[in-house]
Amino acid sequence: MSLGTKRILLIISGGIAAYKCLELIRRARDAGLSVRVIMTDAATKFVTPLSVGALTNERVFTNLFDLDDEREIGHIRLARDTDLIVVAPATADLMAKMAGGHADDLASAVLLATDKPVLAAPAMNPHMWQHAATRRNFALLQADGVHFVGPETGEMAESGEAGLGRMAEPTTILAAIQSLMGSTPQNRLPLKGRHILVTSGPTHEPIDPVRYIANRSSGKQGNAIAGAAAKLGARVTLVTGPTSLPDPKGVTTIHVETADQMLVAVRGALAADVAIFAAAVADWRVANASDQKIKKNGKQDTPSLDLVENSDILKTIAHEKPGVRPPLVIGFAAETQHVIENAKKKRKAKGCDWIVANDVSPRTGIMGGDRNAVHLITASGIDSWPEMDKAEVAQRLLEHIVDYLAANTGKA
Ligand code: CTP
DSSP states (O other), X not given: OOTTOOEEEXXXXXXXXXXXXHHHHHHHHHTTOEEEEEEOTTGGGTSOHHHHHHHHTSOEEOOTTOHHHHHHSOHHHHHHSSSEEEEEEEOHHHHHHHHHXXXXXXXHHHHHHOOSOEEEEEOOOHHHHHSHHHHHHXXXXXXXXXXEOOOEEEEXXXXXXXXXXXXXXXXXXXXHHHHHHTSOHHHHOTTTTOEEEEEESBOOEEEETTEEEOOSOOSHHHHHHHHHHHHTTOEEEEEEOSOSSOOOTTOEEEEOOSHHHHHHHHXXXXXXXXXXXXXXXXXXXXXXXXXXXXXXXXXXXXXXXXXXXXXXXXXXXXXXXXXXXXXXXXXXXXXXXXXXXXXXXXHHHHTOXXXXXXXXXXXXXXXXXXXXXXXXXXXXXXXXXXSEEHHHHHHHHHHHHHHHHHHHHSOO
């Protein structure tokens, strides 16, 4: 291997899309990459190690407990002696094993032992992709820093069913490989030296010590933004209300409950180059919150709650003096009607630079879901993006931020 040759370790798991890996290997080698392959037992039912080996011109590894393999090159060395691990297809089963940290075969053991970046190309039936277990595993793997390409929408090879779950095309996977490996560290970390502040999740406003007012925000969008910013090299502070999500990797996460606490934590985290307010902050808190649990005690009257307005965190920070106010302040506008019109008004009213508007009416399933369809509204216009995964929305928003910082400060 010449010094400049980049090496990938391709893990093929058992799905019908495994056949596409033959083309992926051919294209990767044409692009000058050296490819070593591990196949799970199930993968060998779809393509033979012989045909894979013929294309890679290398021995194909299939079983953790093969003593000859272990003597020749142990699984720890396999895990480390590469620049990138590519899992394609990444079946629901292998994703579950990765998320759970299993190591009962060579593929999962290598994935657990590696210290190299991992790119996964999921492929499965749309129902499997949408299943709550896969959603959970996907979120965990993203938080662990695994990169994803696809899946794409299309017809499933095995059933003729259409939906989201088809493996990305070999050319798309290769492009993702190249963007992860090919760029210089400088280009890969365009936000190095920047501090990005993100708010996320709902807030809980207490009624008494056991009851509170809340909303349906899951925190997924804000957390995805924080995690993606960290991957681009930024120092990231995430101030999050209560969610069930793991803290994103590489992010300083501050947990709060109420809007008041969120404002204090946000102020404490300044100065920042960019502040992104993705939290669904409760607009009101209970003025007469009780120190003790409110009892029924056989009373006929139902208690009434006096509500007072919470501080608007976004508006407060956006109106701070230069030096305190981050140079780029981004708000979100969750709307159920007249989305763009309301969001444009909100951008002006709040004094933020950009606003990311989305339709959260129940029919969209966006509030609490994994996908989002947003419009990015800036002083110069509206950019409407197609519906995509919240992780992709995060990625795309950050690309705009990188461009903005580069154009406006010449630093990035
Ligand atoms: N926001 C905030 N503090 C608040 C309320 C909202 O920081 N007390 C921020 C949100 O994080 C979001 C933006 O303001 O970035 C808009 O939030 P949204 O709930 O859409 O709007 P509201 O200001 O609450 O207005 P309305 O409920 O009337 O739509």
